[in-house]
Amino acid sequence: MTDEAFFSALAQPGIQRLRAYDPGHDLVAFRRRFEGPDSRGRVLVELGSNENSYGPSAKAKEAVLGTIHASYRYPDPLGGDLKRALAAKHGVDPASILLGNGSHELLMQFAQVFAGPDADVVASQHGFAVYAIAAQAAGAALRVAPCHPDGHAMPRGHDLDAIAAAIAPSTRLVYLANPNNPTGTWFGAEAFAAFLAKVPEDVIVVVDEAYAEFVDAPEWASALGFVSSHPNLVVTRTFSKAYALAGLRVGYAIGHPGLIAVMERVRESFNVNTPGLAAAEAALADEEHLAWAVARTREQRAALTDALRARGLTVFPSQTNFLLVRFAAPGDEAQVAAIDAALIDRGIVLRPMGGYGLGHCLRITVGDADENRRLLAGLDEVLA
Numbered sequence: 422m423t424d425e426a427f428f429s430a431l432a433q434p435g436i437q438r439l440r441a442y443d444p445g446h447d448l449v450a451f452r453r454r455f456e457g458p459d460s461r462g463r464v465l466v467e468l469g470s471n472e473n474s475y476g477p478s479a480k481a482k483e484a485v486l487g488t489i490h491a492s493y494r495y496p497d498p499l500g501g502d503l504k505r506a507l508a509a510k511h512g513v514d515p516a517s518i519l520l521g522n523g524s525h526e527l528l529m530q531f532a533q534v535f536a537g538p539d540a541d542v543v544a545s546q547h548g549f550a551v552y553a554i555a556a557q558a559a560g561a562a563l564r565v566a567p568c569h570p571d572g573h574a575m576p577r578g579h580d581l582d583a584i585a586a587a588i589a590p591s592t593r594l595v596y597l598a599n600p601n602n603p604t605g606t607w608f609g610a611e612a613f614a615a616f617l618a619k620v621p622e623d624v625i626v627v628v629d630e631a632y633a634e635f636v637d638a639p640e641w642a643s644a645l646g647f648v649s650s651h652p653n654l655v656v657t658r659t660f661s662k663a664y665a666l667a668g669l670r671v672g673y674a675i676g677h678p679g680l681i682a683v684m685e686r687v688r689e690s691f692n693v694n695t696p697g698l699a700a701a702e703a704a705l706a707d708e709e710h711l712a713w714a715v716a717r718t719r720e721q722r723a724a725l726t727d728a729l730r731a732r733g734l735t736v737f738p739s740q741t742n743f744l745l746v747r748f749a750a751p752g753d754e755a756q757v758a759a760i761d762a763a764l765i766d767r768g769i770v771l772r773p774m775g776g777y778g779l780g781h782c783l784r785i786t787v788g789d790a791d792e793n794r795r796l797l798a799g800l801d802e803v804l805a
């Protein structure tokens with residue numbers, strides 16, 4: 422009797438229906454299964470979690486080592502140095518910045534603060550999975566706006582008109598990702614401005630820009646440029662992707678100082694740890710390393726897209742460091758699961774997309790040239 426169901430029935434209603442975030446395959450188990458690391462200590466070709474294969478700035482690694490002696494101290498609860506560095510970079514006041522243990526934590530907290538049983542949440546079909554979890558955990562209903570159809574220039578991407586239309590009088594929070602994970606799709610500044618004009622001022626719009634650094638589409642612009650004119654807009658960024666610090670868990674939000682002050686009420690005092698704060702600050706200062714890693718990623722993104730398309734696969738347009746790739750007709754999940762399993766047997770780990778309603782697709786992180794070569798060789802075997 423005392424199983425998970427017993428305790429689930431004791432939880433608040435939103436949590437009773439909640440399923441935990443699916444982090445993909447068990448990489449630690451796979452790493453044990455495969456022997457013989459490559460020259461960089463890598464055993465598997467791990468292309469499932471949109472990490473940055475080029476690694477962080479050497480200065481960030483040095484900064485982490487420099488904090489080890491202070492591990493017995495609590496971290497700076499204000500994250501003052503990092504906030505000031507971010508404020509200078511983005512031309513905002515430090516009071517506009519909220520630091521998170523990764524941006525995932527902040528995405529959860531927006532719903533905790535602004536949504537609830539009487540305050541619902543709008544997100545797009547195929548939007549990042551955390552938004553639905555955040556809404557449910559807060560006990561809020563989620564209104565899912567339909568995405569663009571296949572065949573559209575941004576297939577399965579955010580349809581801003583549909584998202585605006587899904588906003589009801591009971592809506593308090595909208596989550597957008599630009600570009601979006603797992604589709605890789607994006608929307609331009611003009612479309613976003615038209616969208617914002619339709620959103621009531623008592624509806625908070627969160628724009629998740631986890632992949633902003635990888636974008637080179639000329640029509641894209643960061644939502645940060647709209648924050649000063651739209652107090653209900655808040656933008657999240659992360660050090661996990663382009664800055665390659667996923668293991669240290671640092672993200673941040675930029676918004677109106679009043680909105681940030683309300684969010685601060687639920688922030689755990691020491692949510693960002695000392696090595697994370699130091700590494701993020703050092704990584705931010707090393708613009709050269711960031712530019713190098715982003716340039717390599719864009720090159721590899723284009724090359725991998727071409728290579729996959731040359732094999733007859735449909736690759737969704739992407740401005741991120743990953744590609745959503747269609748391996749079968751919609752609904753044909755079994756065939757794609759078999760491809761995924763055959764790749765794992767070859768030490769190649771991608772991300773299954775069943776949880777997103779895209780089980781006919783796999784999501785592939787753009788690795789470095791060596792990883793992408795190994796991926797393509799494995800795919801050629803499996804698809805033959």
Ligand SMILES: *Cc1c(COP(=O)(O)O)cnc(C)c1O
Nearest residue numbers: 523524525549602631659661672
């Ligand atoms: C990876 C990712 C994040 C970042 O999560 P962190 O908690 O900062 O590591 C946020 N949003 C999206 C859409 C992502 O893909």
